[in-house]
Amino acid sequence: MAQANPIFDNETKGWVDLVPARQSQPKLTSNLEAKWLVIGAGFTGLSCARRLAEINPKDQIILLDARELGQNASGRNSGYAVAHSHFSGPYQESQLEKYQRVDRINQVGLNSLRTLVKDNSINCDWIESGIYHTAADNNSEIECDHFINYLKKRDIRHTPLSKKDIHNRLGTSWYKKGVKVENGALTQPAKLVFGLADNLPSNVELYENTPVLRMTLGKAVKVMVPDAIITAEQVIMACNYETFEGAKPKQRAVGVTLSGSITRALNRDEINTLGSESSWGILSLHSGGATIRLTDDGRIAIRNTAEYNNNHLLTDKQLINRQQIHRQAFNNRFPQLSQVPFEFLYSGVEGVSANKTNIFERFSDNLYYAGCFNGSGITKGTAFGIGIAEYACGKKSAIVNDCLALEKAKWLPPKPFLDFGAWFTTKQRFKGVGRDR
Structure with a gap:
C-alpha cells in the first residue's frame, strides 16, 4: 500500500x-x-x-x-544547551514564579543530557563553559543592563564584561558590553x-x-x-x-527559517587572534542579533537571518544571497579573519508561537x-x-x-492571514537590531 x-x-x-x-x-x-x-x-x-x-x-x-x-x-540549531533563559526587558518581581519555572525546566533538560552524554560516552564536543550574551548597539546595551540586573536578582552566577574584556576573551572589538552566564553547555548538535x-x-x-x-x-x-x-x-x-x-x-x-555559515577550520595563527578562550558561544541581547560559535574544532559559525518561508528551508539561491549578510557580520566582528572562507552554508526551521x-x-x-x-x-x-x-x-x-x-500558546489565524502575520512578526524581530545583526 x-x-x-x-x-x-x-x-x-x-x-x-x-x-x-x-x-x-x-x-x-x-x-x-x-x-x-x-x-x-x-x-x-x-x-x-x-x-x-x-x-x-x-x-x-x-x-x-x-x-x-x-x-x-x-x-540545525547552534548547539546551545541553556541553563537560564533570557527574558527581555526589566526584571519584574511579579514574574518571579515564571522565571523560576522556566529555569527548572531548562535544568531538567540539561541534567538529563549531561548524564546521557557521560554515561554513554557520547562524543559531541560537550563543554559546560557557560554562554556569552553581548551588546553591540544602543538598544541591546540597555537590554544588557536589564539582563545583568535580572541575573543579580535571581542570584545566577555571571560575569559582567566590558568591551575590553570581550576583546581579550573572544578576539572581537565589535561589542560594547556583555555578560557571561556561567552555567550552560555548548555542543555539536548533529x-x-x-x-x-x-x-x-x-x-x-x-x-x-x-x-x-x-x-x-x-x-x-x-x-x-x-x-x-x-x-x-x-x-x-x-x-x-x-x-x-x-x-x-x-x-x-509556525516555522521560522534561519540561515548560517560555518568557516573552514582555522589555523593556529588565526586561532591565536581570538582571545584567551578556545571554544565559546555568543547569543545577542537583541532577539534579531547574530548567534556566533567558535567550535571545538576551530571553526566559527554565524547565524543572523530569520524569515518566514512557509515552514521550509531556503533554496540554494536564497542561501547564497543570505551568505552575503553572514559575510558582512563576520567581517565586522573579525576583520583580522576576513580572508577566511566559509565552508558550509545551511538553513533550518524553528517552531515559534505568537506569545x-x-x-x-x-x-x-x-x-x-x-x-x-x-x-x-x-x-x-x-x-x-x-x-x-x-x-x-x-x-x-x-x-x-x-x-x-x-502560558498557553495563542491560536493563530488561518491562511492567508497566517502567512502575512508570520511574515510581519518575523520582520519585527529585527526592528532596531542595528550593529547586533
Whole structure:
C-alpha cells in the first residue's frame, strides 16, 4: 500500500556535514501495532521515547521521523544547551514564579543530557563553559543592563564584561558590553542527536524517512505513513511545529527559517587572534542579533537571518544571497579573519508561537503534543520529552506540573492571514537590531 510522499525538506548541509556519515535506520514498510507511538525524533521525541521505555520496559515504543536524523531542528540549531533563559526587558518581581519555572525546566533538560552524554560516552564536543550574551548597539546595551540586573536578582552566577574584556576573551572589538552566564553547555548538535539515537533503550524501534500522512483518532489511533499503517494505543506528537491531516489542532505554531555559515577550520595563527578562550558561544541581547560559535574544532559559525518561508528551508539561491549578510557580520566582528572562507552554508526551521511560549497538551484520551520551543529546544525540548512521557503514563511529577503551568500558546489565524502575520512578526524581530545583526 504505497502512498505519495508529502514534501519534506531533507538535505545534508551545515552541522551534519561536519561529522562522518551515519547509516540511517530503515523506513517503515509493513503494518504494525504498538502501545506507544512517538512522532518526531528530535531532542523531544528521543527524550520522550527513552522515558516511555524506562517507565514501560515491557512495551514496544515506535519512534518515527519524517526525515533522516539531524535533518530537523535538532541537527540545525547552534548547539546551545541553556541553563537560564533570557527574558527581555526589566526584571519584574511579579514574574518571579515564571522565571523560576522556566529555569527548572531548562535544568531538567540539561541534567538529563549531561548524564546521557557521560554515561554513554557520547562524543559531541560537550563543554559546560557557560554562554556569552553581548551588546553591540544602543538598544541591546540597555537590554544588557536589564539582563545583568535580572541575573543579580535571581542570584545566577555571571560575569559582567566590558568591551575590553570581550576583546581579550573572544578576539572581537565589535561589542560594547556583555555578560557571561556561567552555567550552560555548548555542543555539536548533529553529534549529540546521533549519539542519543544510537543509545536508545532496546524496546525503542526507530524508523527514519517515514513521514506521517494522516491520522484517524479513536479507541486506537490509526496512523498512515507512505508504505504502512500503524495502529497505536497512545500517540505522542513531538514534531515541533509540524502537523498533518486528522490531527491538526488550531494553529498555534509556525516555522521560522534561519540561515548560517560555518568557516573552514582555522589555523593556529588565526586561532591565536581570538582571545584567551578556545571554544565559546555568543547569543545577542537583541532577539534579531547574530548567534556566533567558535567550535571545538576551530571553526566559527554565524547565524543572523530569520524569515518566514512557509515552514521550509531556503533554496540554494536564497542561501547564497543570505551568505552575503553572514559575510558582512563576520567581517565586522573579525576583520583580522576576513580572508577566511566559509565552508558550509545551511538553513533550518524553528517552531515559534505568537506569545513566545510552548505547547504541552493532551488533545484527547490517547493523543499528546509537546513542541514549539522558540529557538531553545535542546534543554527545553529534552525536558518536555521527559514531561510528556510521564504525563501520558499518568505520572505526577515536578516536570509535568511545570510544563502544564506554562502560558498557553495563542491560536493563530488561518491562511492567508497566517502567512502575512508570520511574515510581519518575523520582520519585527529585527526592528532596531542595528550593529547586533
